[in-house]
Amino acid sequence: MSTLIAIVYPTEAKAEEVRQRLFEMQKEYLIKVGDAVIATKTEGGKIKLNQLVNTTVAGAASGSFWGLLIGVLFLNPLLGVAVGAASGAIGGALTDVGINDAFMKDLAANLEPGNGALFVLIQEMTADKVLKEISAHGGVVLKTSLDETKEQVLRDALQKATAAS
Template identity: 80%
Template sequence: MSTLIAIVYPTEAKAEEVRQTLLGLQREYVIRLGDAVIATKAEAGKVKLNQLLNTTATGAVSGSFWGLLIGVLFLNPLVGVAVGATSGALGGALTDVGINDAFMKELSASIEPGNAALFLLIQEMTADKVLKQIQGFGGIVLKTSLDETKEQVLRDALQGHSGEAGSALPA
């Protein structure tokens, strides 16, 4: 079962630094992320999502390839690429993978302008090692799917308390 955690940071740069740290831990097989999205709120109140995976671009590239292949079969590769890229981009834009975008935007509406919320969908992790790496960054827990005890351990770790940081979080 996956765990959802949303942590608010004072800047987008700080949230990105934490996300890159977690992606580094993922390369070391300490954590397995299903998604890691940064949401920022502009002064005007508009929420912007910084996704790891751009489904529109991925769809366009994939569609271009298949369009080229089909276009070659029908002796018109340029039209095939154009149609494939357009349909792939449209399909990618309509695809939502990982954490629900509407949920993230709704939750991010409550943060202060200029702040950033890091949304994590964690599939597996070695909790003590992860907490040890992120505790120096600070942050405020906005929402989690953890039980109260584990959520408090996370809050304490983000505030810099040393205690038994990893003992109560899921492995």
């Protein structure tokens, strides 16, 4: 079962700093991140999602490879690459992995311009060590799928860090 946590930071740079720290902790086997997206709101009110994987580009690259392979088999590699890239890009654009984009945009609509909301889908974690690391960065909990007691522990830890700075 995955856990969703959304934390608002004063800037997109701070949210990115925390996301990079989560990836470092993943290398230390303290957490297994399924997805980590940063949402920001522009001055014009538009919501921007900074995702890890651009599924359209990944789909196009994959489609190009398979199209080339099929094209070589049928003696027309250039046509195979073009058709493969186009179909891969379309398939990638239609694929939504990780956290639902519409859900993130709805929650991010409440952000102040300039804030960064870090959405993290956690598959596994050593909670006490991860919490200690991310609480040092402060932030405000926007939404979680944690039970109420664990959510309160997270809120308290982040609040202490925010008050100390």
